[in-house]
Amino acid sequence: MQTKIKIKEDLLDAIQEPIIEDSFGISEDKIKEPLYYEGTAVRCFCLGCGTSTELLPEGAIHLAELAEVDIPLSWNNFYFVSQSCIICAKDYYEVNLKKIK
Numbered sequence: 001m002q003t004k005i006k007i008k009e010d011l012l013d014a015i016q017e018p019i020i021e022d023s024f025g026i027s028e029d030k031i032k033e034p035l036y037y038e039g040t041a042v043r044c045f046c047l048g049c050g051t052s053t054e055l056l057p058e059g060a061i062h063l064a065e066l067a068e069v070d071i072p073l074s075w076n077n078f079y080f081v082s083q084s085c086i087i088c089a090k091d092y093y094e095v096n097l098k099k100i101k
């Protein structure tokens with residue numbers, strides 16, 4: 001009995017948490033692509049629906065507030081990742097600001 005429980009625990013430990021960021025596979029190419037729309041500052045990738053949106057500076061500031069990060073001097077080399085967006089939900093949730101590698 002003791003052994004069975006132990007095995008079960010080992011199996012549970014072996015199961016890795018799924019890497020959410022891979023679920024919609026944000027492509028490295030897309031991250032590095034120049035912004036398409038004039039006047040936009042930064043791109044946001046939504047893991048909830050797989051959409052990428054280009055944000056105006058005002059929108060970027062809104063997302064930086066949601067991400068609780070300082071607004072960078074330049075949005076170049078940055079992008080946002082969110083768990084939901086205005087397309088698949090009411091607003092952006094669980095926003096993170098990331099640096100383009």
Ligand SMILES: [Zn+2]
Pocket residue numbers: 046047048049050051083084085086087088089
């Ligand atoms: Zn979305």
